[in-house]
Each structure stands twice: as structure tokens, then as C-alpha cells.
Amino acid sequence: MNRRDVLAQLRTVTPLKVIGPGVILILIFSEMVISGGLLAQSTLSTVLPPLSILIIIAIGQSFVVGTGGIDLSVPATVTLTGVIILKASEGKNSGLLEALIICAVACILIGLINGILVEGLRLNPLVVTLATGQLILGFMRLYGGEILPASNVPPQLAHWASDTIVAGVSYLFLIAIVFTLVGTVFLHRFVQGRRLVASSAAERSAFLAGLSARRYRILAYVIAALSYGLGGVLASGEVGTPDLTLGDPYLLLSIVAVVLGGAALSGGRVSPVATMLGAVFIYLLDYDLRVKGLSGGLREMVQGAVLVLGLTLAFVIQNPPRVRGLLARLRGSKAPQEPSAAA
Amino acid sequence: MVRKTMAGRWYLALLMLALVAVLGVVAAGCGGGGSSSSSESTQSEPAEEEGAGSAEEGEAEDASAGSAEVTPATEELMSKAIGVPYEEGEFEEVGIEAFNKAAESLELTPAQEKLAFECWEKSSCTLGSGELTLGVADGFGGNTWRKMTKMESILQAMTYPEIGKYVYLDAEGDLAKMQANIRSLSAQGAQVILTYDDFGTAVVPAYQAAQRAGAVISNYVGPVDGASTDALTSQVVVEWCQTGKTMADSAAEVLHKKGSIALFGGPPGNPEGEVWWGCAEEELSEKYPELSVSYKGDTEWTPASAAKAASAAIASGKPIDAILYDYAEPSINIVEAYEKAGKTPPAIIAVNQSNGLVKNWSERQGTKNAYALEQTSSLAYASRISLTALMRKVNGEEVPAEIALPVVFVPADKSQYEQGKPGSFPGPTVLVPNSLVEKMLAAG
Numbered sequence: 001m002n003r004r005d006v007l008a009q010l011r012t013v014t015p016l017k018v019i020g021p022g023v024i025l026i027l028i029f030s031e032m033v034i035s036g037g038l039l040a041q042s043t044l045s046t047v048l049p050p051l052s053i054l055i056i057i058a059i060g061q062s063f064v065v066g067t068g069g070i071d072l073s074v075p076a077t078v079t080l081t082g083v084i085i086l087k088a089s090e091g092k093n094s095g096l097l098e099a100l101i102i103c104a105v106a107c108i109l110i111g112l113i114n115g116i117l118v119e120g121l122r123l124n125p126l127v128v129t130l131a132t133g134q135l136i137l138g139f140m141r142l143y144g145g146e147i148l149p150a151s152n153v154p155p156q157l158a159h160w161a162s163d164t165i166v167a168g169v170s171y172l173f174l175i176a177i178v179f180t181l182v183g184t185v186f187l188h189r190f191v192q193g194r195r196l197v198a199s200s201a202a203e204r205s206a207f208l209a210g211l212s213a214r215r216y217r218i219l220a221y222v223i224a225a226l227s228y229g230l231g232g233v234l235a236s237g238e239v240g241t242p243d244l245t246l247g248d249p250y251l252l253l254s255i256v257a258v259v260l261g262g263a264a265l266s267g268g269r270v271s272p273v274a275t276m277l278g279a280v281f282i283y284l285l286d287y288d289l290r291v292k293g294l295s296g297g298l299r300e301m302v303q304g305a306v307l308v309l310g311l312t313l314a315f316v317i318q319n320p321p322r323v324r325g326l327l328a329r330l331r332g333s334k335a336p337q338e339p340s341a342a343a
Numbered sequence: 344m345v346r347k348t349m350a351g352r353w354y355l356a357l358l359m360l361a362l363v364a365v366l367g368v369v370a371a372g373c374g375g376g377g378s379s380s381s382s383e384s385t386q387s388e389p390a391e392e393e394g395a396g397s398a399e400e401g402e403a404e405d406a407s408a409g410s411a412e413v414t415p416a417t418e419e420l421m422s423k424a425i426g427v428p429y430e431e432g433e434f435e436e437v438g439i440e441a442f443n444k445a446a447e448s449l450e451l452t453p454a455q456e457k458l459a460f461e462c463w464e465k466s467s468c469t470l471g472s473g474e475l476t477l478g479v480a481d482g483f484g485g486n487t488w489r490k491m492t493k494m495e496s497i498l499q500a501m502t503y504p505e506i507g508k509y510v511y512l513d514a515e516g517d518l519a520k521m522q523a524n525i526r527s528l529s530a531q532g533a534q535v536i537l538t539y540d541d542f543g544t545a546v547v548p549a550y551q552a553a554q555r556a557g558a559v560i561s562n563y564v565g566p567v568d569g570a571s572t573d574a575l576t577s578q579v580v581v582e583w584c585q586t587g588k589t590m591a592d593s594a595a596e597v598l599h600k601k602g603s604i605a606l607f608g609g610p611p612g613n614p615e616g617e618v619w620w621g622c623a624e625e626e627l628s629e630k631y632p633e634l635s636v637s638y639k640g641d642t643e644w645t646p647a648s649a650a651k652a653a654s655a656a657i658a659s660g661k662p663i664d665a666i667l668y669d670y671a672e673p674s675i676n677i678v679e680a681y682e683k684a685g686k687t688p689p690a691i692i693a694v695n696q697s698n699g700l701v702k703n704w705s706e707r708q709g710t711k712n713a714y715a716l717e718q719t720s721s722l723a724y725a726s727r728i729s730l731t732a733l734m735r736k737v738n739g740e741e742v743p744a745e746i747a748l749p750v751v752f753v754p755a756d757k758s759q760y761e762q763g764k765p766g767s768f769p770g771p772t773v774l775v776p777n778s779l780v781e782k783m784l785a786a787g
Contacts, residue, residue: 162679238650295611
């Protein structure tokens with residue numbers, strides 16, 4: 001790669017180049033303006049565990065967004081894993097392994113149902129995942145019974161999920177980092193991963209290239225559900241007493257994180273690292289507003305505004321010719337010709 | 344053209360299938376209902392044989408006539424319900440009558456216990472041979488507190504021979520479902536409706552329509568501000584302003600009238616929170632000049648949101664010696680957030696009661712993370728007072744539009760912990776016989 005190529009690459013705006021500095025800015029803002037103790041052990045120990053869970057769930061959501069869908073079954077899947085952990089283990093360490101296996105099987109089934117209905121039968125992803133979420137909630141009530149036999153997760157899970165490695169950095173954060181890296185390596189370095197990306201971003205082209213694109217797109221739903229399951233298990237351990245609201249916070253936040261990571265909701269390439277940074281950004285923003293004592297209503301407004309801003313930025317980054325045309329038209333000059341759909 | 348015709352046929356076939364499915368569901372529902380009612384009547388037979396049916400206990404009017412006299416048994420029960428010895432005047436006449444009825448309801452024959460348990464497991468059952476249908480519309484029936492409240496209402500209903508059918512509908516936290524449930528209860532002929540309203544005034548039009556259709560409705564614990572008696576015949580509620588003041592007084596006692604306090608509430612903008620926060624602050628500024636509110640945090644009354652709020656409170660760097668919170672159960676997560684941050688948890692003064700929180704408190708006594716804890720009663724008995732108030736109304740008596748529940752903060756005690764019961768169990772102030780509680784917990 002010569003010097004010109006390097007310079008050209010530097011000049012190209014990518015989602016990572018936008019969200020990366022954004023995260024650095026908000027880190028500085030949080031540390032210097034808001035609390036002055038963001039990196040203190042006491043803060044890291046309470047902030048990193050829920051952030052790590054959000055990262056894992058958001059990366060799962062990004063696999064679905066990559067196919068052009070949105071998964072609305074996130075809260076139900078996360079909550080279901082909490083109920084399975086309580087019900088199958090009855091709060092005992094001896095039942096934890098069985099509970100984890102049931103969680104994995106349940107998540108694979110959920111992913112397959114979503115994937116087959118959306119990709120196999122070509123049903124609308126929003127409607128399908130919304131309906132699946134309702135099915136899961138109904139099933140959960142039947143499976144959980146009137147009153148769950150335990151309200152605390154097995155002590156081993158709770159202890160491990162709240163334990164720290166060093167200076168307030170928890171094992172959960174380590175898992176989130178590893179999960180992000182594994183996701184990135186899988187998508188960029190493994191044949192199956194690259195086929196998954198190709199099938200998600202350009203299904204027709206992938207099909208014409210001989211790939212069974214539909215299968216890969218169904219796989220995206222299965223990976224997503226397994227990610228929610230992992231997030232749900234960790235969230236259960238972190239909270240200690242999961243209830244029927246365990247998954248509620250992760251629907252909007254996971255979508256916002258993916259959008260801030262530069263993904264287009266119409267589908268295309270997604271980056272686990274950018275999604276992770278998107279999650280860090282939105283979580284820290286919410287955290288800052290909480291520390292300042294701002295009301296929940298205002299925090300929700302800010303999250304909504306950030307989602308809109310993120311979508312606009314993603315559009316700007318991914319469609320520079322159209323944006324240039326729009327600007328030219330606004331200035332009153334002749335707009336440059338838009339590239340055709342085929343191009 | 345051919346494709347269009349084919350598609351049209353497919354749609355037609357799908358439509359037919361959907362219609363058949365809907366008809367099947369309706370038929371199954373009717374059949375189920377039929378079989379359910381037949382099984383219910385079969386179930387009520389042995390109960391009646393063994394004296395469970397209230398009709399045997401004499402004339403209906405005599406059996407249902409309540410007394411507002413405080414007997415030693417009633418006093419003992421009231422003390423159990425509020426967690427401290429009963430003091431005269433803490434309950435109004437209708438409250439005392441409700442406890443007299445509750446005392447009756449606790450002496451269960453095995454057949455009555457079986458009937459109560461089976462009814463609790465279902466959404467509809469027959470409790471006796473009376474003509475009245477009792478409907479319960481629960482805003483969110485998914486936690487142990489609500490399950491206990493459901494049983495309290497069943498047990499109380501069994502003391503009224505006028506009540507025949509019992510119908511319980513859970514809105515699962517969905518406002519539209521709650522409105523539909525009220526309408527459905529009215530359509531099913533429920534003349535007496537109890538409700539735990541999680542949605543506030545949004546359900547008022549549905550209440551009004553149901554009352555216009557002839558029902559009487561009472562909500563318990565959560566007030567519906569501004570609802571007149573054409574919507575709710577009676578409200579059995581916590582007076583949140585007074586509760587805020589009592590919480591401030593309790594905090595002053597725990598902190599020896601000096602220190603900083605954080606206020607934790609439910610979802611942002613919920614009416615209860617705004618009221619009690621304001622009154623607690625007012626009480627502090629009027630009576631305790633050396634006590635101040637240093638932080639306010641919203642939660643969704645869930646474990647995760649309580650932990651987040653605690654984390655932000657810690658990071659704010661503001662001093663916090665006590666946290667006043669209007670829901671006890673998620674307070675465990677507040678304590679754990681402090682421990683994770685390597686800080687000693689502040690005193691917790693919380694409304695409601697949680698078995699898990701008492702356990703948590705108890706385990707930390709004598710350690711560096713020991714903290715002070717004060718809780719109120721579980722208030723699970725409130726549905727009993729609601730029902731008694733409505734039965735009075737049905738029998739032509741006047742009932743107060745608002746009945747206040749006494750809210751007393753009691754310092755935690757190891758005896759409050761009920762071993763073997765889950766953390767979500769609301770504690771010893773629940774007025775359900777232990778043998779029945781054990782069955783309910785085992786049914787999970």
C-alpha cells in the first residue's frame with residue numbers, strides 16, 4: 001500500500017472513525033466534568049458489569065440488523081434465561097450446568113424459529129420477532145409456574161458475575177471484550193464468517209455466487225439469540241434475583257448501540273468493535289445523566305435523540321454522494337448525478 | 344394473471360384456515376369453560392359436604408353481616424398484619440370488619456384449603472353457591488406479592504356466602520389489557536370488582552363504564568388520584584404524603600437527626616413518588632435542619648434499575664447516610680452495589696417487606712457491611728379490606744371513598760426472616776395460613 005492509498009484510507013469516513021472519538025470524548029467528559037471518579041474502583045465495579053451485558057446483547061442484535069431486520073424478541077429471550085436459571089437450578093450450584101444447557105437449547109430454538117419465519121417464509125422481521133417475544137413470555141409463565149421455587153440464582157453464578165479481576169474490572173467485562181474480539185475475528189478471518197457477512201449484506205449476490213445465503217441469514221438469528229442468552233445468564237448472575245423485567249432495558253439500548261456503531265437499519269456490514277463502542281457511548285451517556293440526577297424521562301429523550309442522530313450519521317457516512325447532492329441542491333447549484341441503483 | 348389467481352386462492356385458503364382456527368379456539372374455550380365449571384362444581388361439592396360451602400352456615404345475610412368489634416383474635420391478626428402491636432384507631436370500622444372476616448377465613452377445613460388452593464391456581468372458579476361474581480383485575484400478577492394478594496382475596500371471599508364465582512384476570516403490565524380486563528369482568532357479570540391499578544387514571548373510563556353497568560369497584564394499595572366514586576366506589580390505599588413524612592421521621596431516628604439522605608422512587612413521573620418525595624423533603628426541612636436530601640434516583644422498581652441508581656448515587660460522590668425507597672425488594676441490589684464499590688451500605692428505610700432483604704440484612708450484622716433496615720408491613724391484606732368495603736356497599740351500607748392503610752416502619756429483626764421461603768416472599772405479615780403458603784410455594 002503506497003502513501004496515497006494510506007492517505008485516501010485515512011480520509012475515508014468509517015463508523016469506527018466516528019464512534020471511536022465519540023467514546024473518547026464522552027470518557028473525558030464523564031471523568032472530568034460529571035463525576036471525577038469514573039475510573040475509580042468503586043465506579044468501575046458497578047458500571048462495567050451492566051455495560052458488559054449490554055455489549056454482548058448489542059452485538060447479537062447487530063447480527064440481525066446486518067440482515068436488514070430488527071429483533072424485538074430481545075427482552076423476552078433475556079428474561080427467559082433468567083427464569084430458566086431460577087427454575088432449573090432451584091437456586092443451587094448443582095443445578096447450574098443443567099440450567100445453562102437448557103438456556104442454550106432454548107436460545108437456539110428461538111433463533112431458529114425467528115430465522116426460519118423471517119428468512120425461510122419471508123415474513124416481516126418486526127412482526128415475527130414481536131410475536132416470538134409474546135410466545136416466549138406466554139411460555140415463560142407456564143414454565144415458571146405461579147411462584148418460582150427460588151428467587152436467587154445459584155451462589156456460584158452470583159459470586160462469579162460480581163467478582164472482579166483487578167481494580168474494579170469484572171470478569172463480565174473480560175467476557176464482553178473476548179466476545180467482541182471473537183466476533184470480529186469470526187466475521188473477518190473465517191470463511192463461514194465472511195460468507196455470513198456476504199449473505200447478510202448482499203443476499204442476491206451471495207446466492208448468485210453459490211452460497212446458501214438463506215441458511216447463513218438464519219444462522220445470524222441463531223447467533224443473535226445465543227448472544228441474548230449469554231447476556232441473560234450474565235445479567236441473572238449480576239442482579240442475583242432476576243425477575244420478569246430482567247430483559248426490559250435491553251431492547252432500545254441494543255438497537256441504539258448498533259446504530260451508533262454505524263449499522264444501517266436496512267442491512268449491510270456491521271462491526272462488533274463499533275457496536276461495542278456504541279454500547280459504551282450510550283451507556284456512559286445514560287450514566288452521566290443519572291449521576292447528575294436528571295429524571296428518567298429526560299434520559300429517555302436523550303436516548304431517542306441519540307438514536308436519531310446516530311441514524312443520520314450512519315446515513316451520511318454510507319451515502320456521501322447523496323449527501324453531497326443534497327447539500328449542492330440546498331446551495332442552489334446543480335446537484336451531481338446520483339449513482340444508479342445498479343452501481 | 345395465473346399467479347394472481349393462485350395467490351388469491353392461497354389467501355382464501357389461509358383465511359378459511361384462520362377462521363376454522365378461531366372457531367376451534369372459541370369452541371375449546373366454551374368447552375373448557377363448560378368442563379371447568381362442571382369440574383368446579385364437582386370440586387365445590389365435597390367442600391359443601393364438609394362445611395366448606397358457606398351456604399350451610401345459615402342464612403346468607405346473617406353469615407355475611409360483619410362486625411366492627413375488636414376481639415382479641417382480631418387484634419392479634421391486625422398486629423400481625425401491620426407488624427407491630429395494634430393501636431386503637433389505626434383501622435377504620437370497615438378495616439376492623441375486614442379483619443374479623445379475615446380471622447374467620449383462617450380457620451380452614453382441609454376441604455376449604457383444597458378449594459382455596461385450586462381456585463388460586465386457576466383464573467376462574469366457583470367458591471360457593473352465592474349469586475355474586477367477584478372479579479379481580481390485577482395490573483401485573485407476575486410477582487410473589489401479587490400471588491399472595493390473590494390468595495388473600497380468595498380467602499376473604501370464602502367468608503361471604505353471597506359470592507359464588509371468582510374470576511381473576513392479569514393485565515401483565517399492559518394498560519390496554521387492563522382496560523379490556525375491566526370491560527371483560529363487567530361483561531362476565533362481575534358485580535364486585537377488586538383491582539390493583541398499576542396505570543393510574545388511564546383506567547378510569549373503564550371503571551366508570553363497569554360501574555355504570557352495575558358493578559362496584561375498589562382498588563387497593565396504589566391510589567388512583569382524582570378518581571371519583573363514579574369510577575371507584577372505594578379506594579384502600581397508602582397515604583403517600585403521610586408515608587413520606589413517616590419515612591423522614593424514621594430516617595431522623597436512625598441517623599440521630601443528622602446526615603444526608605437519598606430518595607429512590609419508581610418509574611420517572613409516577614404519581615406516588617412525586618407525592619412522597621415532596622412530603623419527605625418538607626418534613627425534613629421543617630423538623631430536622633441537620634438532615635438534607637443529597638440525591639434522588641429513579642428506578643423501575645426492578646433489581647437491575649435499583650442497582651444502576653445506586654451505582655450513579657455512589658459515583659455522584661454525594662454523601663448518603665440513608666436511602667428512603669418505596670419498594671423494599673430491590674433494595675438488596677442497592678446494598679450489593681455498595682458492597683461492589685467497596686463501601687458500607689447506608690441505612691435503608693423501605694415500604695413493603697421482603698424476606699430476601701431481611702436475610703441480606705441479617706447476614707451482614709456484625710460485619711463491616713452491617714446496615715440499618717426499617718420496613719413496613721407487606722400490606723398484602725389490603726385486598727381483604729377492599730372486598731369487605733364492597734360487600735358492605737352491596738348490602739346497602741355506605742362506605743368511605745378512601746380508606747387509609749396504616750404505614751408503620753419497623754426496625755428489621757432476625758425473627759422476620761422466614762427460612763425456607765424465597766427472597767421474594769413478602770414476610771410474616773401475610774395473612775395466609777402457613778400450610779397454604781407452603782403449598783403455593785411448592786406449586787411453582
